[in-house]
Amino acid sequence: MRRVSFIAICLMAGWLAMAANAPDNPKHGSAPAPSAVRDQDQDQDQADVVVELPGTPAQKTEAGKPGLPAAVESSKSGANTAPAATASRNSTKVFYPPAFEQNSALFCQKMIGEWTADDARFLLGQPARERPAYGDNQTVNGHIYAFSDPTGRYKELELDFESGTGLLRTVFVYPQNMTWQECRRQWGGEVSATEANKGRKFYSYMDRRLDVLVDPAGKVISLGLY
Numbered sequence: 001m002r003r004v005s006f007i008a009i010c011l012m013a014g015w016l017a018m019a020a021n022a023p024d025n026p027k028h029g030s031a032p033a034p035s036a037v038r039d040q041d042q043d044q045d046q047a048d049v050v051v052e053l054p055g056t057p058a059q060k061t062e063a064g065k066p067g068l069p070a071a072v073e074s075s076k077s078g079a080n081t082a083p084a085a086t087a088s089r090n091s092t093k094v095f096y097p098p099a100f101e102q103n104s105a106l107f108c109q110k111m112i113g114e115w116t117a118d119d120a121r122f123l124l125g126q127p128a129r130e131r132p133a134y135g136d137n138q139t140v141n142g143h144i145y146a147f148s149d150p151t152g153r154y155k156e157l158e159l160d161f162e163s164g165t166g167l168l169r170t171v172f173v174y175p176q177n178m179t180w181q182e183c184r185r186q187w188g189g190e191v192s193a194t195e196a197n198k199g200r201k202f203y204s205y206m207d208r209r210l211d212v213l214v215d216p217a218g219k220v221i222s223l224g225l226y
Contacts, residue, residue: 103153111168112169120147130145130146156174172223209226
């Protein structure tokens with residue numbers, strides 16, 4: 001019985017000695033309190049939580065890193081990333097009278113005696129070039145301005161303005177690709193033919209204000225509307 005009591009006393013003394021020396025030993029930290037352990041576990045759980053916001057998941061590159069947005073990737077590769085609608089908003093569309101869109105030459109013919117050179121510039125823009133117009137006695141009696149045809153129907157429009165009044169008196173039209181046979185099919189009617197230089201022919205319609213200059217191969221060089 002004494003032996004058992006002695007062993008118990010020794011164990012108790014050793015336990016008390018360890019408890020007394022624990023705070024003074026810098027190599028051994030005190031055991032965390034149960035509440036501290038719970039707080040540490042919560043912090044660890046929160047650090048491991050991944051929050052996914054609504055939307056498309058982030059793209060991954062081959063190296064496993066988040067990829068650039070598609071627009072930025074296209075820009076880095078040199079592609080044009082501007083939306084098509086942006087180019088449409090920035091571009092300017094010029095609207096012409098419906099009759100002009102249908103046939104620019106016939107529209108200009110109707111302006112004979114009404115248009116001035118400023119009127120023509122207002123619709124057609126600045127002329128590509130200009131030259132004087134001569135009468136039968138080789139004296140200057142007008143001025144001719146050459147304009148590109150914005151409708152694309154003809155290569156060029158030349159407008160002849162009289163010197164005295166300053167009004168439009170003749171329209172010269174240069175077709176893209178027209179033959180004399182096409183003229184006959186389109187307008188028919190009676191014509192008079194006159195030989196011109198370099199093997200060309202000059203046809204004048206008797207029932208309409210139209211002259212046609214044709215090259216030796218039968219291709220229309222110009223139309224004269226008066």
